[in-house]
Amino acid sequence: xxxxxxxxxxxxxxxxxxxxxxxxxxKLFKIPVFMLPTPDRVLHAAIExxxxxxxxxxxxxxxxxxxxxxxxVVGVLIALVFAQSRWIRRMFYPYTILLQTVPIVAIAPLILxxxxxxxxxxxxxxxxxxxxxxxANTTQGLISVERNLVDLFVMNNxxxxxxxxxxxxxxxxxxxxxxxxxSSGIAVIGAITAELFAGSARVGVGGxxxxxxxxSAQLQTDYLFALVAAATALGFxxxxxxxxxxxxxxxxxxxxxxxxxxx
Amino acid sequence: xxxxxxxxxxxxxxxxxIVLEHVSKQYGQGATILDNLSATIxxxxxxxxxxxxxxxxxxxxxxxxxxxxxxxxxxxxxxLTRVNARRIxxxxxxxxxxxxxxxxxxxxxxxxxxxxxxxxxxxxxxxxMLALVGLADVAGMYPRELSGGMKMRVSxxxxxxxxxxxxxxxxxxxxxxxxxRDRMNEELLxxxxxxxxTVLFVTHSVAEAVFLSNRILVLAAHPGRLAHDIxxxxxxxxxxxxxxxxxxxxxxxxxxRTLREVQGQ
Numbered sequence: 001x002x003x004x005x006x007x008x009x010x011x012x013x014x015x016x017x018x019x020x021x022x023x024x025x026x027k028l029f030k031i032p033v034f035m036l037p038t039p040d041r042v043l044h045a046a047i048e049x050x051x052x053x054x055x056x057x058x059x060x061x062x063x064x065x066x067x068x069x070x071x072x073v074v075g076v077l078i079a080l081v082f083a084q085s086r087w088i089r090r091m092f093y094p095y096t097i098l099l100q101t102v103p104i105v106a107i108a109p110l111i112l113x114x115x116x117x118x119x120x121x122x123x124x125x126x127x128x129x130x131x132x133x134x135x136a137n138t139t140q141g142l143i144s145v146e147r148n149l150v151d152l153f154v155m156n157n158x159x160x161x162x163x164x165x166x167x168x169x170x171x172x173x174x175x176x177x178x179x180x181x182x183s184s185g186i187a188v189i190g191a192i193t194a195e196l197f198a199g200s201a202r203v204g205v206g207g208x209x210x211x212x213x214x215x216s217a218q219l220q221t222d223y224l225f226a227l228v229a230a231a232t233a234l235g236f237x238x239x240x241x242x243x244x245x246x247x248x249x250x251x252x253x254x255x256x257x258x259x260x261x262x263x
Numbered sequence: 264x265x266x267x268x269x270x271x272x273x274x275x276x277x278x279x280x281i282v283l284e285h286v287s288k289q290y291g292q293g294a295t296i297l298d299n300l301s302a303t304i305x306x307x308x309x310x311x312x313x314x315x316x317x318x319x320x321x322x323x324x325x326x327x328x329x330x331x332x333x334x335x336x337x338x339x340x341x342x343l344t345r346v347n348a349r350r351i352x353x354x355x356x357x358x359x360x361x362x363x364x365x366x367x368x369x370x371x372x373x374x375x376x377x378x379x380x381x382x383x384x385x386x387x388x389x390x391x392m393l394a395l396v397g398l399a400d401v402a403g404m405y406p407r408e409l410s411g412g413m414k415m416r417v418s419x420x421x422x423x424x425x426x427x428x429x430x431x432x433x434x435x436x437x438x439x440x441x442x443x444r445d446r447m448n449e450e451l452l453x454x455x456x457x458x459x460x461t462v463l464f465v466t467h468s469v470a471e472a473v474f475l476s477n478r479i480l481v482l483a484a485h486p487g488r489l490a491h492d493i494x495x496x497x498x499x500x501x502x503x504x505x506x507x508x509x510x511x512x513x514x515x516x517x518x519x520r521t522l523r524e525v526q527g528q
Contacts, residue, residue, distance in 0.1 A: 254364075
């Protein structure tokens with residue numbers, strides 16, 4: 001308990017020190033506001049344009065979350081197919097690696113050209129960037145079931161469907177969550193990247209990527225900083241939501257999902 | 264136990280529980296794992312299989328369970344083919360093979376659930392099994408919260424829940440410390456007094472084999488084959504005191520000697 005308090009206190013002190021250093025640098029070198037605003041100006045900009053900041057966060061958040069959810073659904077289905085045979089994996093697995101290695105910045109303009117700008121295309125790009133980690137991890141979880149456990153099910157005359165639903169899928173849950181955790185970080189990046197290209201259907205309203213571009217074009221550097229902070233916070237939120245879900249579903253039985261205090 | 268001894272005295276009149284006829288096993292074109300092994304096991308008999316590593320004793324058990332194809336020969340269990348015999352057979356593995364995401368209770372219920380036994384009778388059987396192996400208190404716990412011995416008890420309870428007539432055990436107590444292992448041995452015999460299972464029990468431990476069995480099959484290695492078929496003349500019921508008797512020591516040293524001879528060949 002005392003340790004936790006100490007940890008929080010030290011974090012606050014370090015953060016305050018960094019802010020002071022930031023202000024000192026700006027004052028000392030007389031850096032113009034459009035190059036580097038002071039933290040109080042960033043805060044001021046954030047409060048002043050709170051509604052549009054929240055709207056942008058909401059738009060990007062919906063696209064990124066939609067991308068993750070779609071990637072989980074499609075990724076698990078593909079992993080179930082991959083788990084059926086080594087032959088299928090050998091044939092199609094290289095394409096999932098392709099999905100992971102192709103730079104999203106390079107294909108984003110193509111996708112926007114094909115499906116048009118808007119929430120759908122941004123979600124689609126977030127989906128594409130999330131898909132590979134989920135397929136790879138879930139497949140691994142599905143196929144790495146111990147031989148003896150499969151034999152146990154066979155001895156009980158289990159059907160293939162029973163082996164899949166009652167053995168392979170639950171066994172793959174920790175791996176699936178590892179995949180979702182990786183995806184949750186990159187989904188926000190994918191959505192913002194897409195928005196940088198996509199712009200907005202309506203003038204002045206769009207996701208964080210769009211707002212960043214607009215603010216930088218207008219030299220609203222203080223608001224730009226507020227947007228960057230908001231984007232970071234969004235990424236963190238996704239990560240912690242996934243961590244919580246993982247803990248909620250797995251902590252009772254799985255080693256990795258337990259906090260050290262439970263031991 | 265009278266059931267088992269009777270079966271032994273008069274094996275001809277009853278359908279043998281397990282018949283192995285010239286069973287051979289070879290993986291692909293590789294070395295022969297088992298060569299022309301024949302044995303007849305009457306119902307209710309407890310048969311241990313021992314032998315040096317590489318004699319194919321675990322392979323033999325997998326063959327009987329129908330988990331691996333036979334290269335040549337035949338295995339019949341209570342007039343059934345191996346696949347059809349699965350519903351009268353339970354397999355207990357060396358590791359407890361529990362599903363970590365299921366509670367003790369749900370693990371014990373697994374076989375019944377896969378057979379679509381209705382919930383009411385499933386609960387009734389699971390309760391009975393948990394009481395039988397002394398795990399009623401930990402029914403709601405997850406496997407990671409249990410000791411090695413308790414996990415093995417769950418595994419046994421799960422195997423017994425489907426009311427098997429044949430039990431196949433592949434070194435089930437090998438990973439346990441000696442005291443726990445001895446206690447599990449005694450418990451297994453106690454359970455067997457209430458159920459006349461036919462048992463095939465693979466083990467590395469001569470003392471364990473002697474303590475539990477009516478009969479011990481000693482296999483030789485490279486290729487795996489039946490070298491000796493030894494009857495264990497110790498009286499029933501056997502308890503912890505049985506291990507202290509001179510008769511017990513005599514049988515153990517005889518079987519050990521046989522095993523050494525087989526290994527020396």
